[in-house]
Amino acid sequence: MSTARTWAVALTGVDGHMVEVEADLSNQTPDFKIIGLPDKSLGEAVQRVHNACANAGFEVPRRRLTVNLSPASLPKHGSGFDLSIALATLAAGGSLPVRAIRSTVHIGELGLDGRLRPVAGVLPAVYAAARAGFERVIVPHANGAEAALVPGIDVRTAASLAEVAAAHGAEIAVDDVEPVLGPQAESRTGETLDLSDVIGQDEAVDALIVAAAGGHHLMMSGPPGAGKTMLARRLPGILPPLDDEQALEVAAIRSLSGEPVTRLDTLPPFEAPHHSASSAALVGGGSRVARPGAIVRAHRGVLFLDETPEFQRVALDALRQPLESGRIEVSRAGFSASFPARFQLILAMNPCPCGNYGVRGAECTCPPMAIRRYAGRLSGPLRDRIDIDLQVARVAASRATSGARSEVTSAMARERVIVARRTAAERWSGAPWQLNGEAPGARLRQGAMRLPPPVRAPLDRALERGQLTLRAYDRVLRLAWTMADLGGLSIPGGDELGRALFLKKGLLA
C-alpha cells in the first residue's frame, strides 16, 4: 500500500556505509519483519520499535510491515537502526509526512519507553553521512557532543522518539523526558608524564627523541628497573600533536570501542596490552561485530609491548601486516573489516628470563639455552622492522639519588621533533611517505641521496665484514638522516653515521 524511506549507517570496521531503511505497509494480517541481513540485536528491533511507538503515543499500524535495509547484501549489526526503523514505520503508517524523513540520517537505539539511548560508533557513522553528502543527522542526546565533532553536517539531538517525530511534523504531544546519559568520560590527563622525570638515561632519552623524529620503531632491552616502561610512556608526549583529521580518526576508533568521546584529543594514543594478550585482542575480533584491538587503538600513536618475548608468537606475528601496510584486515565467517593501524612500535624486553644477564654486579642464573630461546621468541621478520636496538642500563645509585633533574623536558624535545619532522617532510615532498622511518632503502642508497664515500666508509666496512646485513645497512642510513634532521644538517656526516650505527647494532664506528 504505502512505503516510506529514511537513512541510517552500517559500520564495518571504521568505515560507514549509508543504508536506506524502507518500510512497506501491505494489507495483510499483522506482522513485522526486518530483512536485509540484520543480526540478532537488530532483529530484536521489532520488539523495541513496537513498544517504543506505542509508549510514545503512536498508533502502530495493524497490518503487515516489512522493513528492508538496503543494500540488502551488506551485513548489519547493532541497535543504532532502531530510530530509523521506527520513523520509516510511522511514516508508512501515515503518522508522519513521508517527505520529512527522506533526506535525514537517523541514528539511535530505542528504549521500550520511547526514549533514545546512546550507541557506540556514532562518530564514524556521522562522518560517513557527512562524506556521503547528507545535510542533517539526528542522534541521541548523549551522543550529541561526539557527533558535533564532525564538520560539515547539521547535527540535531533528541531525547525521545516523540521529540524526533514532532520535529518532522507529527502531531504528537512531546513529554519532557530525562535524556538517557552515556558513560562518563574519564579524563586522560591524570598525571603529566614529562621527559624531565627521567634521570641519568641521557642516551636513552636521545634515542627516544630520534625514534619520535623519524618514526622509527624501537626496541629497548635492559634489566628490570632500568626505566624501560617509564621511557616508553613518555613517547606520546614528545610526538607532534595530532592534526584535526588524525584526531578524528583516533576519536572514531575510540567511539567504536564504546568509549565516550566528547572532544578531539590531540595527544597521540598510547596502548600497552598485557603480554598474555591473544592475537584477537591485539588485532581485533568478535564473531559478528568487529571490535578494534590494541593495534588499532594505537593508530596514530604508540603501541608498547612490555616483556615482548612473553607474548604468544602468533600474537607478535600479527603485527607484521600492519607494520607493513598501516592497515589491518579482520576476517570472520560472515564479514571482513579493515581498520587503520599506523602506529609506532616500542618493544621492551629483559636480556634473559631472570633479567640479570650482562648486568654489572648481578649474577644471571639462566642456563645458556634459556637465554637463546628467550631472545629467539622474536621472529626475524619482526626484528627486521625495528630500526633502533637500544640497550638500557640501570642507573647508578649516585645519579639516581643526586636529586638533579634531567634538563630535557617534553616540551623541548617535542619542539625538536616537530622541526626535524618538518625537514624530513620537505625532503620527501612528493613521495608517499613523510617520515625517514618509512622511506625505502633503495632511495637512500642510490641517486641524489647517496652519501659521499668518506662518510659511508665505516658503514661499508661493517657490511663487508658481515657485521651488517643490507637491510640493517638501510636502517642505519635512515637513522643517520633523522639525526641530521635533528641536528639541523642538510646531509648526515660521519658523526651522525657513527651514532646511527651504535643505535642499530651497538657497534662503534
Added chain:
Amino acid sequence: MAAKDDFGRAGEQRAVEHLTAHGYAILDRNWRCSQGEIDIVAHRDGTLCFVEVKTRRSERFGHPFEAIDERKRRRLWRLAFAWVQEHPEQARRRDVRIEAVGLIGADAATARLEHLEDLR
C-alpha cells in the same frame, strides 16, 4: 450456547451483510469438515473468497487480525481446498483467495469493521 458464540455469530452476520453490500454472492456459511470450519464462502468477479471473521469487544487483548497468524493462514488454505474438492462444479475455473473481516466493538451491529482482501 455460550455468550461468546452468540457474539461471534452476530459478527459473522454483520460480515455477510458487508460482503453482500459489496457485490459478493454468498455460497456457503459455517461449512464444516474434519479439518475445521470455514466462516463464509463467497463469490465475486470469478473469484472464490474464503472469509474468516474475527470479532472482538475491544483491542485490550490485541487486534482481531493478530489472531490470524501464519499457522491459521495455512489452515485456512487447507480448508479452502477441501471445500473446492467437495464442490467441483461451483469451483470450476475460479481463482481462490483468503480474506479476513475483523470487527471491534461491544455490539456487532455498530462495531468497527475492517476487511483484508487476498491474504498470503
